[in-house]
Amino acid sequence: MADLNVLRNKIKAKTDALWILQKNRVKKFFRQFYADQHQLTSVTSADRYPELFEEAKKALKGLPSDEIKLLSFGCSTGEECFSLRKYFPQGFIVGADINKSNLKKASDKNTDPWIKFILSNDANLAAEGKYHAIFCLSVLCRWEDTKDVENCEAIYPFEKFEKTVSSLTNLLAPNGILVIYNSNFRFEDSEISSQFEIVSTPSVKNSGFVHKFDASNRKVHQQHKHCIYRKVTKVASAYAS
Numbered sequence: 140m141a142d143l144n145v146l147r148n149k150i151k152a153k154t155d156a157l158w159i160l161q162k163n164r165v166k167k168f169f170r171q172f173y174a175d176q177h178q179l180t181s182v183t184s185a186d187r188y189p190e191l192f193e194e195a196k197k198a199l200k201g202l203p204s205d206e207i208k209l210l211s212f213g214c215s216t217g218e219e220c221f222s223l224r225k226y227f228p229q230g231f232i233v234g235a236d237i238n239k240s241n242l243k244k245a246s247d248k249n250t251d252p253w254i255k256f257i258l259s260n261d262a263n264l265a266a267e268g269k270y271h272a273i274f275c276l277s278v279l280c281r282w283e284d285t286k287d288v289e290n291c292e293a294i295y296p297f298e299k300f301e302k303t304v305s306s307l308t309n310l311l312a313p314n315g316i317l318v319i320y321n322s323n324f325r326f327e328d329s330e331i332s333s334q335f336e337i338v339s340t341p342s343v344k345n346s347g348f349v350h351k352f353d354a355s356n357r358k359v360h361q362q363h364k365h366c367i368y369r370k371v372t373k374v375a376s377a378y379a380s
């Protein structure tokens with residue numbers, strides 16, 4: 140009887156391993172069709188990051204409220220934009236997503252003339268002008284695909300993250316902020332981060348639960364704290380040599 144159990148367990152271990160292998164092959168095959176896409180799922184909810192939204196509001200204090208322009212990059216079905224309106228009662232909010240069906244749901248729900256949903260591509264994003272804040276929340280990652288790996292290169296490489304944060308930087312107004320939460324990488328590891336300063340966010344204890352990787356795609360085991368970065372715009376000095 141004991142022998143039979145050992146055999147049964149061995150067969151089960153083998154079939155489990157084969158199943159995981161097959162599942163990963165299928166996932167890898169489909170990934171090639173989502174080359175422009177970051178996070179694949181569309182999970183969202185109303186007021187999902189209240190502390191972060193409060194900190195972003197604080198970071199933009201001083202700007203005339205009716206002139207504020209915000210971008211929710213990866214807005215899914217719109218809840219993020221509708222929630223942002225609570226923190227920024229005035230101003231223009233743009234929601235961009237790569238998924239057309241999400242955008243349709245978002246637009247169908249929208250009754251705010253100062254919230255607009257657009258398909259995310261370079262031309263459309265740039266056409267809306269410069270933003271005072273760009274929110275990339277639960278977008279710059281592949282979760283849970285990267286949950287159990289020590290190296291994420293084959294799933295979501297650093298260069299993809301870096302390319303996107305660098306193009307988003309070009310869309311920021313002078314002294315604008317980039318808000319990155321639940322990403323697979325630390326913004327500080329990107330080259331473009333040298334143009335930014337970290338904004339202190341005392342009420343937000345870390346940059347999210349999504350596992351972090353370094354610029355070589357290796358898992359980072361330390362906690363990462365920062366999630367708001369301000370683009371530092373140097374004023375040209377009349378006395379500069």
Ligand SMILES: C[S@@+](CC[C@H](N)C(=O)[O-])C[C@H]1O[C@@H](n2cnc3c(N)ncnc32)[C@H](O)[C@@H]1O
Pocket residue numbers: 175176177178179180181182183184187212213214215216219235236237238241259275276277278
């Ligand atoms: C998990 S949802 C996050 C929604 C919302 N930001 C939140 O945190 O509740 C990720 C969204 O990012 C979108 N997304 C993925 N790649 C994108 C890209 N390249 N441009 C714009 N949106 C993208 C997906 O379609 C999906 O709607």
